[in-house]
Amino acid sequence: MTLPKRVALGTMHGKAAAIAPPFAALGIALEVPAGLDTDQFGTFSGEVARAGTMEQAARAKAKAAVALTGLSVGVASEGAYGPHPVIPFLALGQEMLLWHDAATGREIVEVLRDDRPTYDQALVASVGEVEGFLARIAFPEVAVVVAGEGASRPLAKGLTEARGVERAVAEAIALSDSGRAMVTTDMRAHLNPRRMAVIGDLAAQLVARLARTCPACAAPGWGRLRVEAGLPCADCGTPTALPRTEILGCTACGAEAAQSFPAAPDWADPGQCPMCNP
Template identity: 40%
Template sequence: MNYQQFFHNRVAILATMHHKEKAIAPILEELNIQIIVPQDFNTDIFGTFTREIERPGTQIEAARLKAEKALELTGENLAIASEGSFAPHPYIPYLYSNREIVILLDKENDLEIIGEELSLETNFNHQIAENFTEAYDFALKVGFPEHGLVVSCQESPKDSSEIIKGITNKEKLLEAVNWALNNSPDGKVHLETDMRALYNPTRMKNIAKATQNLVNKIKSQCPQCSTPGFEITERIQGLPCEICATPTNLLLCVVYQCKKCGFSQEKLFPEDREFADPAQCMYCNP
């Protein structure tokens, strides 16, 4: 069965309140999935970037919970949800990264497929300011007003009454800064980028890339049972040096596995090269 037959003309509930359908729906069109966004679906209960509500579990667990809740509320059997995180890049020091995941839950076919994107393209940042000039300088540095800002009275707000979100013009920023200065226990303003998708076009682009990764995984079908989501589960290093054949830290092969039937398959030389440059060899270039 072709992957398109799994999803053709089906309805998928997109668990979002932050307009993520703008990034996700156009890409899923090629699967002929009809995207519906439920009304009054509060995704903030699954955690907020501004920390007043803690995320339940891991990034993937939170996305899964959103999708499951959307199915529960609507009675449908296909759901899409996404979740983002921002942290120092795992391999590149001193730079923040944005990891986006988009999860597809298909109860009809008992499938869970996850698309991912890890990007250095993010304006994620925060700063303490003592006056409006400092606050506005920070705003311009992080892409304001196209990208929204958050202002709070303290670094770790206890609830939403201590935060003003979605600031997208200079007048609102001035009001928020004055409010924070008047209510802050230390007389300082705590500013951060608003990382919600509808206020952050850079993040929205990364969500689109994660959605495309999801579609690519759906198109990858198990050679044995044809189930979509035949994806890489293991990466094995050891590509031999072109001169001395010593194994290097570069990728030698990857292992694909089907979540449904368990069939696995190795693919040699996934980066289309059979030998490593001697400059990457610890023996030739210690």
């Protein structure tokens, strides 16, 4: 199996700028179909809820790109951002890039997590309060979304001028029952340089994987399939929820190989042990 010379990219927020260069280095050109409305698969600002998982959304976009271009392989990305599950006041981002071969059904998925995303929000009760928020998010390189508190649709998005933000905030405050407006970083890639850079890193990660061939069948795309937990407790040896093993594999022939999780220690801290620290 050889890699195609052209693949379809299911995106409409300028992600080709970040994804195309690593692919070009591997001799693969991206084709972005005109008229693909990826917002139908979900938006960050809430007008359209994402149906299903990140992987399902990325697959739907990749398949739509295949259908519109007639190419055999579609690539699409999907991101998720929210509060950090463990560390208060921090945000966490997760990006996924999915390669879908429509002829064989074969898929290759790479993920990358961002511990320092440009993702933030603030509830404000006056126009004056929005200044501090704009100062801490690298505005106007990062655009802003404004909504009334609790509103299901934003009043304005993609705002990159302070006056526009202030006008929208004043309007959202006037319209909302609570008298407060929610201002949020715009997470669309072309309006969030940090997100665009992370997507570029992820594209390089997928390209590096495509350059690795399967030791069993020589197909491109040898890489991580999943991570298994069970790092043993240093005191009692009980398996913990911490990662222990990385399963590498080939989604063309099903070959798999296990290796130690990269950078994992030999033993887990007893503080993480379900027996020593239940």
